Amino acid sequence: MKVGFIGLGNVGGKLSGSLLRNGIDLTVLDLNRDLVDAAVAKGASAAENAAELMRNCDAVITCLPSPAASDAVMQEMLPEIKEGKIWLEMSTTDQAEAERLGAMVIAAGGAAVDCPVSGGCHRADTGNISIFAGCDRATFDRILPLLKTMGRRILHTGELGSASMLKVLTNYLATVHLVANAEALVTAKAAGMDLNTTYEAIKISSGNSFSHVTESQVILNGSRDISFTMDLVKKDVGLFQSIAERNDVPLEISPLICQIFDDGIERYGDRELSPNIIRRLEDATGLSILAPGFPPEMLDDEPEEAGYEVIPQGSSRVQAAE
Template sequence: MTNKWSIGFIGTGVMGASIVKHLLKEEHEVHIYSRTKAKAENLIELGAKWYGTAGEVAQESDIVFTMVGYPQDVEEVYFGDHGIFENSKVGTIVVDMTTSQPTLAKKIAEHAKSVQMEALDAPVSGGDIGAQNGTLSIMVGGDKATFAKVLPLFEVFGGNIVYQGEAGAGQHTKMCNQIAIATNMIGVCEAIAYGKKAGLDINTVLESISTGAAGSWSLSNLAPRMVRDDKEPGFYIKHFLKDIRIALEEAKLMELKLPGLVLAKQMYDELSAEGYDDNGTQALIDYYVK
């Protein structure tokens, strides 16, 4: 069991809620903020304390985790009125787990240092399943000594925790992750579409190919959902498109061409225009079977 912390957690969505549950199970004091209190009722019943602003959470916390939707949301909870920086005490550690811009991660780290706080960028991968099981992959950027302090908490809900380097390195690593997923999702969908056209039993096909050279997290975890026509979000299409846009913006700055990612964006953009934003990324299969 880890030493007890007074923990703030801002953003209790699909993944954040599961992380909070793991922290509560370890008997940490957890202070939470979400825009809709009703969606946090289950966590409140388990012992989390809900507050009306991010700033109120920060006042009560030694460490504040954030996992919100978009870079503009990150800006708001850190730098806005009633935000984290305006209300935190000296020595507070902030950990942004949102998949966001590397440049914003650096901005947060620099400001934290200027007000005698510490900051990490620590985006995650593993979706709702990884969050529920406490096996998330966590990619961390920032000061290495700060990483060492927070590692015991990361181990509560993470299975593969890797320090990547200075501020922003965690976010850059997450971009690598999203790039790999984006093109892999196309391959998974095309394999299923092909198998169906060939008259095969797709579940039986997956038994063979999921453990071979074609194996991937998406093939093992999302392909079965595709077969069941289960579009429930482990990760929203609208958030995946946000990540893809960030990766393409960063690639442009580095003068790097990513044609596979461009194609994935075009396909997900089409689904988004048809109202799929709140579906899981596995809904890409509808591009082939609709």
């Protein structure tokens, strides 16, 4: 299978690297020529535009910063989509937008999948990240071998659009945990607790979360670097809030999280690293939330493993296997 990849940013660059590392015939495209050149140096080919990429590839992956960017690329690719072509949307986007663009692909004779990733840039780099995939089962079976080269745990979430909804939901939860961790760490410091001990107490307790064992470490180091910025958090939480509003769910925490990040962006800028949302409390208390022995960035120290499909507990597929 010849694969095209559009968008070589923090996540896309790492996912495309996994494809190359696993011997996939890959052609890439990005507005940043330096990123393209780096991929070419690792064995990729370069395309001049999105239409050329779709014309010459069996499957094209997009991993872009906004729904508007995905739409612009789709308009270029659409004339080249025909039977047998597959579009995989790995951007974090709105469910309705994934469905809209996917319907255009399907109408042109192709197949469409929304397949965002979750688990942090450090796991995208090693191929150990999780991937959600929304599409019909026949399409999922076609693209599962490809997804296994980029991720470890692959979950078929249902029809087109379902993966994007679940990705936004999980990003929302991670953001809630980030804000709660910030409050917990600042409160511990104010109460005179040792922050190294506090970190370990949370890690081994019912208060633990994926966010704590990743983001709390770079917070305590002081780098605050997880390759994710406040504007991206605002986009993701806003998408989650929109889903709730469309479905008449009267959320209480989500609007507050939106307000907190609006304030963080106003204070520190939209491209500020997202863990620095803790600065609001550091500024308010005059406390510095730092501790020795923590890394400046997260690295995945697990060896790369072959990907596999995750079967939801209680599903008919589990029962059939039994």
